Amino acid sequence: MIRILRQIFRTGIVTEPLPPAVEEGLIRTGARLEEAIRRRFSRSLTIRQVDAGSCNGCELEIHAINNSFYNCERFGIHFTASPRFADMLLVTGPVSHNMEIALKRTFNATPTPKLVVAVGDCGCNGGIFGESYASLGGIGKVVPVDVYVPGCPPTPVALLNGILAAVDGRTGK
Amino acid sequence: MSMLINALAPVFGDDMRVEAAQHPSAVACCTVPRERFAEAARVLKKTYALLAAEWATDETELGRGFCVYACYRWGREYLIVRSPLPSSDPRFPSLTKKFLPAYRFERQIQSLMGVEPTGHPDMRPWIKFEDWPQDAFPLRKTFDSSKPMKRLEGEYQWARAAGEGVYEIPVGPVHAGIIEPGHFRFQAVGEMVVNLEERLGYVHKGIEKKFEALTWREGVRLAGRVSGDTTVAHALGYSIAVESMEDSVIPERAHWLRALYLERERIANHLGDIGAICNDAAFAFMLYQLSRLRELVLRTNSALFGHRFIMDRVLPGGVAVDLDARGKRLILSELEAISKDFEKVVKIYEESASLDDRVRDTGILTPEKARELCVVGIVARASGLNLDCRIFNPFPPYDQYDRLELDVPVKITGDVHARTWVRVEEVRESIRIVRFIIENLPEGPIAADIGDPGPDTMGFSAVEGWRGEIIYWTQAGPRGEINRCMVRDPSSVNWLGLEQAIPGNIVPDFPLCNKSFNQSYSGHDL
Numbered sequence: 001m002i003r004i005l006r007q008i009f010r011t012g013i014v015t016e017p018l019p020p021a022v023e024e025g026l027i028r029t030g031a032r033l034e035e036a037i038r039r040r041f042s043r044s045l046t047i048r049q050v051d052a053g054s055c056n057g058c059e060l061e062i063h064a065i066n067n068s069f070y071n072c073e074r075f076g077i078h079f080t081a082s083p084r085f086a087d088m089l090l091v092t093g094p095v096s097h098n099m100e101i102a103l104k105r106t107f108n109a110t111p112t113p114k115l116v117v118a119v120g121d122c123g124c125n126g127g128i129f130g131e132s133y134a135s136l137g138g139i140g141k142v143v144p145v146d147v148y149v150p151g152c153p154p155t156p157v158a159l160l161n162g163i164l165a166a167v168d169g170r171t172g173k
Numbered sequence: 174m175s176m177l178i179n180a181l182a183p184v185f186g187d188d189m190r191v192e193a194a195q196h197p198s199a200v201a202c203c204t205v206p207r208e209r210f211a212e213a214a215r216v217l218k219k220t221y222a223l224l225a226a227e228w229a230t231d232e233t234e235l236g237r238g239f240c241v242y243a244c245y246r247w248g249r250e251y252l253i254v255r256s257p258l259p260s261s262d263p264r265f266p267s268l269t270k271k272f273l274p275a276y277r278f279e280r281q282i283q284s285l286m287g288v289e290p291t292g293h294p295d296m297r298p299w300i301k302f303e304d305w306p307q308d309a310f311p312l313r314k315t316f317d318s319s320k321p322m323k324r325l326e327g328e329y330q331w332a333r334a335a336g337e338g339v340y341e342i343p344v345g346p347v348h349a350g351i352i353e354p355g356h357f358r359f360q361a362v363g364e365m366v367v368n369l370e371e372r373l374g375y376v377h378k379g380i381e382k383k384f385e386a387l388t389w390r391e392g393v394r395l396a397g398r399v400s401g402d403t404t405v406a407h408a409l410g411y412s413i414a415v416e417s418m419e420d421s422v423i424p425e426r427a428h429w430l431r432a433l434y435l436e437r438e439r440i441a442n443h444l445g446d447i448g449a450i451c452n453d454a455a456f457a458f459m460l461y462q463l464s465r466l467r468e469l470v471l472r473t474n475s476a477l478f479g480h481r482f483i484m485d486r487v488l489p490g491g492v493a494v495d496l497d498a499r500g501k502r503l504i505l506s507e508l509e510a511i512s513k514d515f516e517k518v519v520k521i522y523e524e525s526a527s528l529d530d531r532v533r534d535t536g537i538l539t540p541e542k543a544r545e546l547c548v549v550g551i552v553a554r555a556s557g558l559n560l561d562c563r564i565f566n567p568f569p570p571y572d573q574y575d576r577l578e579l580d581v582p583v584k585i586t587g588d589v590h591a592r593t594w595v596r597v598e599e600v601r602e603s604i605r606i607v608r609f610i611i612e613n614l615p616e617g618p619i620a621a622d623i624g625d626p627g628p629d630t631m632g633f634s635a636v637e638g639w640r641g642e643i644i645y646w647t648q649a650g651p652r653g654e655i656n657r658c659m660v661r662d663p664s665s666v667n668w669l670g671l672e673q674a675i676p677g678n679i680v681p682d683f684p685l686c687n688k689s690f691n692q693s694y695s696g697h698d699l
Contacts, residue, residue, distance in 0.1 A: 003521050004458055011514075014465060049351045053376045055695045057401025057482065062351050063445075064471070067464040081349035097322050098302050098375045098698075099354060102346045128395055133311055133322045134379030152484065153401065155475075 015071040018157060044076040045167060048086035048110065052103045052139065053096030053129075057153040058120040062090065064156040077163060083107075088115040088166065093123035094135040095142045107143045115166045118145045119159065121152045175201050177245060177252040180220045181213060192255070192631075196417040200251045200633045207241070207256035211266035211292075214243065214275075217254075222247040223547040224272035225635075226644050226661040227279065229286040231314045232257075234650050235629055239263045239288050242659075243275075244644065249565050251635065253646075258288060267293040274547045274666045285381075286312045300374035300698055303327025311382050312657075318382045332370050334360035339367065342680065346375045353694035357683075364679040369672050373697055380699040384658035389415050389489065389625055392655060396645070397484050399660055400696035405431075405438040406638025407696075408487040411658075413568055413634035414645040415489045418626035426617045427491035428569040432577075433610045434483045434492070436603040439639040441470040441482075443596040443603075444515070446691050450593050451522065453685040454531040462518045466511050473507045491620025501611045512604050519597055532590040536686030538674040539587055548670045550641015550663045552690060555595045556587035556670075562637040570610075577609065587674075589689040599639075628653050640664065640693065662696030 049062055065072045066079070080086055083106045095103055107116070118139035121127035126137035139145050149162030178201050181189055188206055195202035205213050214224070222245040229241045238260040245252045256265055267290035268275040279290035280299035287310035301309070304327045310316055334341075339362055346354035356372040380399055384392055396411035397404040409431055416423060448463030471481040477500045478486050486493045496504075522528060538548070543556035553560045561581045563571040571577055582598035584591035626632065632647040641663035650656035671690045675683060 003517070003524070007462065007514075007517055007521065008458070011462065011465070050347055051353045051376070053378055054353070055398045055401035056353055056693060057398070057404065057484070059351050059353065060402055060445075060482070063464070064468060067468050068461055069465070069468050079351060083347075094378065096376050096378050096698075097324075098377055099346065102354065102375070106347050128398055129378045129380075129383065131319075131321075132379045132383065133309070133316075133318045133320060134377050134382075136321070152398075153482075155481065 014068050015074065016069055018160065044078065045088060045163070046078060046080045046086050047088045047090050047163070048080055048083045048106070049090045050092070050103060050106050052091055052093045052099045052123075052142075053135065054092035054094075054120060054122060058092040058123070061153045061156055061159060062092075062119070065159050070156045070160065072160060072163075075160075075164070083109040084111065086110050086114070088117060088163070089143075090117050090119055090163070091123060091139045091143070092119045093139045094126040094129045094137055095139060097134050097136060100136060100142055103142055115146045116143055117147045117149060117162055117166050119149050119162070120154060121150055124148045124150050127152065175250050175252060177201070177217060177220065177222060177247055177250055178203065180216055181205075181254075184216050185209065185213070194629055195253065195631045195633065196420065197633065200253065202253040202255065202631065204255050204257065207258055207265050210241065210243070210254070210256040211268055211271065213254045214268045214271040217245050217247075217252070218271050220247060222252070223544070224268065224274050225251065225547070225549075225642070226646070226659070226665075227268065227275050227282070228646070228659045228661075229282045229288045229312075230648060230657045231286065231312060232656070233260060233314050234656060236651075239286070241265045241282070241288060242646070243268060244646070251566065251633070253633070263288040264291050265289075266291055269293050272547060273545050274669060277665070277669065286310055297330055300377050302374060303329055311379060316382075318379060318386075329372060331358055332368065334368050336362075338362050355694050359680060359683070361680055364681070366675050366678055366680055366683070369675040371668055371672050373668065373694060375698065376695045377698040378695075381658060381660060385655050387655060389655060392658065393488055394485060396660070397487075399699065400662055400664075400693040401482065402442055403438070403638045403640060403643070403662070403693065403696065404482050404484045405434045405487060406636055406643050407660075407662075408485070409435060410634050410636045410638075410643045410645040412487055412489040413636060414632040414647045415626065416623055416632075417634060418630045418632035418647065418649065419624045421490065421623040422621060423491055423569070424618045424621055425570075425615045427619050427621075429610050429614050430492045430496060430619060431487055432570050433496070433607060434478070434486060435636075435638075436607050436610070437470060437474060438483065439603045440511075440600055440607070441467050441474075442639045443600045444470065446688070447522075447593055447596050447600075449691075450532070450589065450685065450688045451528060453688045454528055456525065456528050459518060459522060462514070466514060469507060469511060473503060477503060488620065490623045491618070493620070495619050496614065501614075504607065504611060508604050508607060512601075515600060522593075522597075529590075531682075531685060532593060533586075533588055535589045535682050536674045536678055536689060537586070537588045538670050540585055542673050543587065543670065546666065546669045546673065548667050550637070550667065551592055551595050551599070551639075552663075552667045552670050553641065554581065554583045555591035557583060557585040559583045560642065562635045562642050566635045568634065568636055576613065577606065579606070589685055592689040625653050638663065640691075641667065660696075660699060662693055664692035664694070664697040667692050668697055
């Protein structure tokens with residue numbers, strides 16, 4: 001036990017302020033954002049992540065926003081296991097033919113009002129997989145999308161920025 | 174002459190023809206008549222060979238019919254056995270009763286190529302869903318892949334367990350965590366799982382078909398996105414296969430840089446995995462400590478190679494980014510910091526009794542089962558199978574074993590702890606290799622021009638990604654274009670291992686077991 005505590009204290013807090021560009025955006029929208037999260041989402045934003053056919057690259061970076069450097073919980077953002085509790089769907093793509101029904105069901109199971117953020121180049125427009133017999137293309141082809149976060153995969157900072165943009169009502173379209 | 178060819182030759186005599194179109198020619202390829210396809214498997218099984226992959230091709234554009242291929246591995250050797258099949262009657266004798274992994278390979282062949290394995294015990298479609306039209310065989314040349322697929326009615330037929338107190342738990346495809354989609358169906362009595370059935374295919378994106386529409390150069394980007402967490406190893410596997418078709422010479426420095434990327438990918442993924450396994454045993458401390466170390470690796474990658482996962486940096490012909498003296502110093506100081514903290518948290522893992530209680534004797538894949546299922550990579554090495562392409566099929570620079578010596582950990586208990594511990598020791602070993610590479614990096618160019626493959630040639634590669642052996646097999650068509658690019662991610666065989674490791678465990682241990690395997694859905698579904 002003493003080793004665990006020593007390691008924790010020695011590591012200290014590594015959570016960083018976000019890079020200047022994002023930080024600026026945060027300050028700009030800061031008060032409004034907090035107000036928005038407070039008003040619309042009772043101080044916390046709950047996200048259900050859905051992989052609709054990604055290569056798993058985007059999932060790794062979504063995991064990363066939970067690590068101690070990015071620590072998304074400080075903004076009141078956390079991930080839930082059920083769409084029934086979610087305010088936002090964070091969807092990676094492309095939407096595969098075999099995931100289309102599951103994605104629609106997840107969308108329908110999420111209570112309104114809800115936000116949908118499409119993650120990654122494939123989530124935006126199908127990326128390298130495009131449209132084919134097995135891939136329907138971007139998330140927008142199947143469910144309405146509020147904000148697009150491009151990148152292959154998008155960096156954790158880009159992801160946070162996209163989530164904040166969706167909450168703030170800015171669109172990345 | 175190879176040992177495996179020697180085993181086949183006396184039995185097959187004039188019925189066997191050794192193929193010259195296979196590159197590298199060190200990987201022997203022989204043709205046998207289709208009625209003796211399964212007999213070859215029987216002979217090779219007696220020599221203790223393992224089945225590495227099985228696939229089919231549509232060779233109508235080359236003026237032939239279909240063809241079925243099986244790739245066997247024994248020690249340092251690979252042997253491809255193929256049988257041509259007429260277009261009018263595309264059937265071949267099933268290998269499933271000889272080699273278990275053929276069970277899913279052959280269902281996949283039937284579902285996507287429409288080539289029938291006769292005598293296969295379970296002909297339910299695999300990856301292809303029941304709501305696809307029956308006659309949709311995407312890998313056939315006659316199939317138009319640009320059109321959306323029609324959706325029909327259809328339900329998957331699950332294996333059922335019956336009896337007093339047996340109940341069923343369906344899980345997925347959308348899982349509770351931030352992971353890929355797949356469906357698991359448990360039959361349980363009380364807390365104990367009596368059967369687990371996996372159903373995969375949800376993230377099938379038509380990757381193998383897509384390759385056929387790309388040029389050899391464009392293909393590497395797609396290979397890098399077969400499984401996002403293994404982007405370096407897949408791009409490397411594809412590149413080596415393509416290079417082998419032309420007998421290209423790749424600069425020495427490029428080989429070493431590729432190995433550097435590969436080992437860094439291994440370190441990053443293992444750090445994440447060890448943390449996540451402990452987290453699934455409710456020991457979140459390890460997750461936060463190790464995901465911090467993982468983030469440090471990714472940040473160095475981003476600073477030096479321009480991408481956190483080093484995506485699109487391995488290309489046919491070499492690599493895209495070099496490493497300068499500043500970069501070397503940065504990596505060395507990063508490794509210094511990581512390895513110090515890593516050893517501290519590993520010590521805590523070892524001394525935590527409650528964690529020990531969860532990970533030991535949980536999710537056991539016995540060495541016998543591992544061998545029967547022909548599993549590869551960390552899963553194999555945790556169950557007593559000493560397999561590692563870096564040693565047994567060394568691709569450069571690992572072929573310089575007098576210089577780049579590897580010490581690969583093998584455990585025999587096959588439980589969650591064994592799979593975790595193999596990762597722990599591999600992190601240490603990879604850190605050592607990265608240091609060695611940095612000290613011994615040869616000078617010279619980092620890429621060479623390579624020509625396009627000639628018509629009707631075949632290329633092969635097997636590389637050790639962080640999950641295990643990745644196989645690429647490529648075939649050029651009549652104009653030298655991509656006729657077929659077969660991808661065999663380690664997950665294609667290892668998922669069967671998970672299914673076999675679960676029965677007898679309690680339901681709440683499933684996430685822990687699953688995480689210790691951590692197989693790719695995308696790499697399996699393609």
